[in-house]
Amino acid sequence: MKEQVADFLRLEFLSNTMQQFLVFLGIMLAGFLFKTVVSKLLSEILFSVVVKRFSKDVTKEEFKRLLVTPLEFLSFLVFFYIAFDQLTYPEQLGLPAKDEIGLKRILQRIYGIFLISSITWVVMRLLDFFGMFFSKRAAKTLSKLDDQLVPFFVDFTKVIVVIIGFFVILGTVFHVNVAGLVAGLGVGGLALAFAAKESLENLLASFTIFLDHPFVVGDLVQVGEITGTIEKIGFRSTRIRTIEKSYVTLPNKSMIDKPLDNLTLRTFRRVTFEVMLTYATTPEQMRAVCQEIQAYIDHHPRTNEDGQVRFYRLGPHSKDIRIFYFINTIEWEEYMKIREEINYEIEAIIARHGAAFAHPPFLYGSLQG
Incomplete structure (x- = not known):
């Protein structure tokens, strides 16, 4: 039995023994099954080495939630590389050497792009973590300036990291002279500035x-x-x-x-509107309505004394009162609540003095019809 197993493992297919293929499959299966375990282990190590002193403000679970997915991808790429490194590429496939352009070189460059991109992903998630940490710290201060500076610098640093990752890919994967490229950007800088005009x-x-x-x-x-x-x-x-x-x-x-x-x-919110009363309203009624509304607004606990209530116009279909006052709040809900309260009282004042609201002719005609 042992000899049969040994003979099976020595069988060759495409210049690789069955043992090599089994090792390859075993590593790939282990990478697929244990990538989550490895990523959690790596996140534990990173947390204890890099950010443990921040644990009072950000929990380990929050850190893991950010890092597990990119570390899973990175660990699987490592298993992927180790697995394919166990295989021998047969000459009959006609694959060129590593330093020659061909399928093998293209696949290696694609792998390099994914590897560097995954590392960049991990770094960006670390930046998200530090952004979360400093945001919680900023929320404890009275100043609001740090609340807006933290996300700004996190986003700005992410852009720098992406640019660095791009240049690393150019240098390590495509063997581009990055220093010469950066120096040469001075020539094409003007065109780049026009292309990125809106972003700048x-x-x-x-x-x-x-x-x-x-x-x-x-x-x-x-x-x-x-x-x-x-x-x-x-x-x-x-x-x-x-x-x-x-x-x-x-x-x-x-x-x-x-x-x-x-x-x-603003220290106050302004309210201004017009009240239109019918021409049946007598001068005494108009004067009494204006005076009582003015007194109510002046003595309201949430308004100041700059309010004005004036009978200011004889309109074509109504006698118009202009009401103008300030409410000392900037909160929208509170502002609407106080304005509603004042409106109810204005309506009650007009009713107490026997006056009536006028309607525009088109509205009055529709009501009659």
């Missing part, structure tokens, strides 16, 4: 935002027709959570080119 404008706009501080994370702003809370300021774009709870991403260039109203810096 957004990058410069992000630096303008950080230097001038027109807004910070958490501010309620209005940019054009969009009103919402700043959630993240990146190196290319700014993300805003609108009042309707939708998520809008605006290029940083738009944030500094368009008129921007930082509503958070």
